């Protein structure tokens with residue numbers, strides 16, 4: 126039982142990271158109808174921003190905050206300067222753009238910071254609570270929960286949040302009620318990038334920082350997003366947490382190969398959901414009368 | 416003069432097809448004008464051009480503003496609001512949120528809250544459905560929601576695209592009664608696209624008939640009702 130609780134909690138903590146990344150994928154998917162393959166690389170780049178701040182001697186909190194702000198602005202500009210111009214273009218155009226972005230960010234990071242693996246500090250320190258869960262994992266859980274809660278309040282309670290939900294629900298009517306759709310779409314990209322930055326900064330102390338850091342995170346996060354239905358923010362969070370827990374428990378209970386099974390399991394979940402129930406747990410089940 | 420809408424030689428093309436071929440219309444402040452015409456004539460295209468959703472050329476002025484160079488959000492803020500074809504419901508959001516979105520271009524203050532209550536007085540059924548997902552409302556309720564949503568921006572000119580489409584006669588009557596009382600109490604001008612000509616002619620001051628992208632007839636509602644040709648083709652009698 127203690128083993129179960131231990132791995133459940135650690136799965137929940139990792140799941141929180143997946144939830145953040147899954148949510149950042151879903152936010153962009155809802156805005157433009159495409160899955161941003163470069164989401165993980167963007168998050169890694171955000172983590173390097175924080176890393177650079179620390180190298181320059183900034184206190185941790187300032188480095189993290191700086192990374193969040195830069196990521197937000199970067200995401201905003203990415204939409205305004207690049208993705209706005211291809212909005213409405215074919216699927217292939219977007220795929221090529223995302224792959225290009227992926228490669229560009231990845232190799233730029235290699236060029237600037239080289240490809241060596243770097244350790245990254247945890248703001249929560251080292252240590253365990255009752256041998257069950259590490260300080261860092263508790264911190265991860267708290268921060269991701271806080272971020273998701275703040276975001277949900279933003280969407281449900283503020284006028285800008287309402288306007289953003291309006292755009293997702295009916296883009297043309299959103300224009301008709303006077304919403305500046307282009308501005309808010311860019312804002313969505315900014316928020317999504319900042320969310321990725323949180324995920325990157327929180328996972329880096331565990332997996333260490335290198336340009337491929339997010340590869341192991343992005344696949345389970347995609348699985349979480351797909352499981353949740355790709356169009357549902359709540360679904361993405363539930364999906365991400367679920368994948369994290371499943372993965373952790375399998376790692377614990379399946380002898381020897383458990384850890385190796387993480388990625389195949391995530392892939393298998395993606396395939397199963399897409400084949401059996403493409404709308405996932407909560408996706409696009411808008412009830413509509415005709 | 417004041418806030419007249421003056422459409423002078425407006426054109427719209429989709430690719431190679433020249434849909435609106437230079438239409439001219441006038442809508443004086445306070446007037447209710449209807450735009451009639453068969454399927455595919457270009458009525459929806461006209462309203463989309465006026466609200467900035469579709470690129471149009473020519474000259475359209477509203478008061479001193481040159482509408483064809485403005486974005487939809489700017490046109491809305493100048494006082495023109497469209498009740499679109501198909502109702503444009505924010506289907507996954509609640510009825511109340513649909514109304515809040517209607518007023519999103521305005522400052523959040525008491526006047527906004529009062530307007531919300533006023534909409535519930537015009538359309539009591541919307542208050543009953545306030546927390547329900549708007550996509551689940553009946554066709555008539557969604558049409559009322561579309562009108563109320565458009566009114567939440569406090570327009571001076573309301574554009575309506577076939578508000579009676581797909582509704583039961585009793586509901587249509589109810590809707591037009593409400594439109595009449597809105598006109599009387601708020602003094603809003605209206606441009607109403609309709610196929611149900613007999614119905615809208617009882618309400619409109621003047622009418623235009625659009626056919627294959629051109630205005631083929633215009634006149635006061637009285638003149639039109641006495642015109643044999645129109646009676647045959649549009650009033651269905």
Ligand SMILES: Nc1ncnc2c1ncn2[C@@H]1O[C@H](COP(=O)(O)OP(=O)(O)OP(=O)(O)O)[C@@H](O)[C@H]1O
Pocket residue numbers: 429432434452453454455456457458459460461500610
């Ligand atoms: N986005 C578009 N691309 C190409 N052609 C279009 C587009 N929208 C409308 N059309 C064409 O323009 C013409 C006019 O369409 P419009 O919707 O304005 O007609 P309407 O008078 O509103 O008809 P209805 O009574 O059926 O609503 C039609 O022939 C239609 O096929």
Ligand SMILES: [Mg+2]
Pocket residue numbers: 458459460500576
């Ligand atoms: Mg039409």
